[in-house]
Every structure is written in C-alpha cells, then in structure tokens.
Amino acid sequence: MSIELSKAERTRQYIIEKTAPVFNEKGYAGTSIHDLTEATGLTKGSIYGNFENKDEVALAAFDYNFNTVTNYIKAQILATENSIERLLVYPKVYRKFLILPFLQPGCPILNTSTEADDTHPKLREKAAKALAFWKTSIENQIKRGMVRGEIKKNTNPTLIAIILVSIIEGSIMQAKVVQNAKDLKVAMDYLEKIILDLKA
Secondary structure: OHHHHHHHHHHHHHHHHHHHHHHHHHHHHHOOHHHHHHHHOOOHHHHHHHOOOHHHHHHHHHHHHHHHHHHHHHHHHHOOOOHHHHHHHHHHHHOOOOOOOOOOOOOHHHHHHHHHHHHOHHHHHHHHHHHHHHHHHHHHHHHHHHHOOOEOOOOOHHHHHHHHHHHHHHHHHHHHHHOOOHHHHHHHHHHHHHHHOOEO
C-alpha cells in the first residue's frame, strides 16, 4: 500500500513540475486541459485521477513556481553573511530574469495576481500571501543588517521592502511586454544604488 501511495505522490509531483511553467506563462484561464496533457504526456483521466480539477493543479503549480524562485534566491542570499550583499542578490537575480529558465515566463506573483485579481479568489489569496512573505523576508534582512551595524539605524525596513518589490515587479512587467532587458537593467542599476545607500 505504501509503495502505491509513493507512486501516486511521484505522479502528482511530475504533473506539477510539468504544468507549472505552462500556468505561469499562459495563466489560469489561458491554460487548457490540452495544454496539461501535452506538457505531461498523460491523459486527462490520469491528470484528474491525481487532482480533483484544474483549480487544484493551478494552485499546486503556483506553489511550485513560487518555491522555485524563492529557493534559488535563498541559496544566493545564504552564500554571504553581509546584509548589503544579501539585498544586492535581488537586482543581481532579476536583471537576468529573461535568461533564467524558471523566470522567463515572468514572476509567478505578478502573473498570478494580475490574472486572478477578480476571477480566482484562491489564486489571488496565494499570490497575496506569497507577496507578504517576500516583503517580510526583505524586512527581516534589513532588520538583521541594522542589528549587525551594516545598515543605517534610521532605515525603514517596510518602506524599503515596498520600494524593492515595486521596482522589481514593475521593471519585469515592462521587460516582459517589450521582450527587452534595457529598461530592466536601468531599474536594477537604480535598485542597486538604493541598496548601497543603506550601508552604515
């Protein structure tokens, strides 16, 4: 029985991994069951034998996409101790967003929140929680830097987190629309300057 459950879990994970990029690129409404069967090589029956409906696949796919980005950034952040260097990971990563495979379709939070704002409450809620988690992570990095004497004591962590996220998401949206990284580079250069100015 346990072997069968393990196989079922592996199948679910396979479906999530294969459909996650499709949902991120096409959105919930734009992703059809044909897209899911094509991405996985499985039948509709196989997919819905592991998931109740398209909603359940989409929610799992969002978690997968967000965790992929988060884990990649977290690994870069943990590679250094200095708080300024940790914050500089964000512009460093996102200036490469058009060439990183898992970011090429765009930011999962931006893509999902734009589409699911009024049409899919559960997806919107997931995007909102992911955004809150991201902002809190940045705030914590700033607070850590203030305690360590690496970031100016008069820094407002919440304000910087909002600005950082807004610049990243806004510049990604522009770069995605025009398929050009020029404006993205300008925005990330400016974000680097903001972060460097926080140095104690």
